[in-house]
Amino acid sequence: MDKKLYFFANWKMYLGAKDSTNLAKEYLNIEYPENCKVAVFPSAFAVPEIAKILKGSELELGAQNTYWADKGGYTGEISAVTYKEMGCTYALVGHAERRHIFHESNHDVRLKIEALLQLGITPVLCVGETGEERKKNQIEEVLEAQIRSAFMDLSWPEDITPIVAYEPVWAIGTGESCDAKEAERISDLISSWSEELIGQEPVILYGGSVRGENISGYLAEEHISGALVGGASAKAESWSELIGCLE
Numbered sequence: 001m002d003k004k005l006y007f008f009a010n011w012k013m014y015l016g017a018k019d020s021t022n023l024a025k026e027y028l029n030i031e032y033p034e035n036c037k038v039a040v041f042p043s044a045f046a047v048p049e050i051a052k053i054l055k056g057s058e059l060e061l062g063a064q065n066t067y068w069a070d071k072g073g074y075t076g077e078i079s080a081v082t083y084k085e086m087g088c089t090y091a092l093v094g095h096a097e098r099r100h101i102f103h104e105s106n107h108d109v110r111l112k113i114e115a116l117l118q119l120g121i122t123p124v125l126c127v128g129e130t131g132e133e134r135k136k137n138q139i140e141e142v143l144e145a146q147i148r149s150a151f152m153d154l155s156w157p158e159d160i161t162p163i164v165a166y167e168p169v170w171a172i173g174t175g176e177s178c179d180a181k182e183a184e185r186i187s188d189l190i191s192s193w194s195e196e197l198i199g200q201e202p203v204i205l206y207g208g209s210v211r212g213e214n215i216s217g218y219l220a221e222e223h224i225s226g227a228l229v230g231g232a233s234a235k236a237e238s239w240s241e242l243i244g245c246l247e
């Protein structure tokens, strides 16, 4: 495959400290294709230990969530500054679970993006419609609002690659993945809205029940350059099976 691929592993809150470090070690035993960028997004508490494990490897580290203020009275939050100190080069922003379980708004997402860009951390903007919004034919309206709020009047730094993950909420962790042609249709739209707003087309990842058996369908599409993977990334066998399908 000619295009540069991005494979981002979101371990969510699936693993404890020991299992996270063990899995990070297993990730290092996997052979990744040369054109493939891999980043691991472990739970916050495992980040410092995993930073040590990944040091000197090609694998990069990301935060699952960050707070926009650098310091202050924000009990329980972790700033992007701290993640940077720990060696994170990426951060997920607006993951569906943050938006829908923790009620993060498009405005919160925007503040986080601005804070991350200031620090030189690459935000991975996650967008997606719920099943209800899809049924009501509100897909474009919802996604455009998410993209506009994130990128409107934002001066995008030249040295940071914009990355957007299209993750239909109804496909996350359900085993019901989005049809590749439909994911491509949406990715094309995301690409045009982003280009209009920040002057460049982002790298677009698909996320939502990605597995070894369905990944090649997405990668065959013009606007999709990789995947944000949850469930299948949290076990060495399914992750290595997925990566094995990229050859």
Ligand code: PEP
Binding pocket: 010, 012, 167, 171, 172, 173, 174, 207, 208, 209, 210, 228, 229, 230, 231, 232
């Ligand atoms: C995700 O958490 O971003 C995700 C896509 O999860 P899953 O692969 O389990 O659907």
